[in-house]
Amino acid sequence: MAVVATTGEVLAHPELHEGLLESWELRRLARIRLPSRRDDVVAARLLLRLCVARFTGWALRESAPAQFCAECGRHGHGRPYLRGHPGVGVSLSHADGLVATAVGPGAVGVDVEPATRRPGPLPVLRRLLPEAELREAAAQPDPGAALLRLWVRREALLKAGQDGLRLLEWTDQQRSAVVTVASAAPVTASSGVVGGVFGSGAE
Numbered sequence: 001m002a003v004v005a006t007t008g009e010v011l012a013h014p015e016l017h018e019g020l021l022e023s024w025e026l027r028r029l030a031r032i033r034l035p036s037r038r039d040d041v042v043a044a045r046l047l048l049r050l051c052v053a054r055f056t057g058w059a060l061r062e063s064a065p066a067q068f069c070a071e072c073g074r075h076g077h078g079r080p081y082l083r084g085h086p087g088v089g090v091s092l093s094h095a096d097g098l099v100a101t102a103v104g105p106g107a108v109g110v111d112v113e114p115a116t117r118r119p120g121p122l123p124v125l126r127r128l129l130p131e132a133e134l135r136e137a138a139a140q141p142d143p144g145a146a147l148l149r150l151w152v153r154r155e156a157l158l159k160a161g162q163d164g165l166r167l168l169e170w171t172d173q174q175r176s177a178v179v180t181v182a183s184a185a186p187v188t189a190s191s192g193v194v195g196g197v198f199g200s201g202a203e
């Protein structure tokens, strides 16, 4: 299950508020200087709780994601996971007023970017993306948009941390968001959060 929404939509949701966040999350938030970025991080963490609660049937407070960094072996940052539920994968993404989250059985990764964003510069992209895919994107009618989709796909796969996953990509025109979900299981995608439920399904 994957959801994309604006930060404003999530923060206006009646069930979601900062009181749901754990103390380690609040300590991390206190270090973010830019208010809009702080809002994006809060919204992503709250939307993930909502997503997990809807997927599992648990209460919002039981649906909190923990994080573990495999590189330095510390908690509090790195890949998100659910304590005591290693079989359920979770992922979250935020960018400039947009948030997306995903939950599912097995590996899952999600990325969202504003549709107007253009990744680059090209020398950097050349180091990170396969040359054949870059060439293919450059040949598209709108190369910038094609490059962005390539980038979002790469980020979603990186977050999932596993190869051979299904990819679901879509553009939410209303929110001007490009989204990709990489997952082991089939994905149901929704846009927006309305009252206690998600908004209309994507596609």
Ligand SMILES: [Zn+2]
Binding pocket: 069, 070, 071, 072, 073, 074, 077, 078
């Ligand atoms: Zn680390």
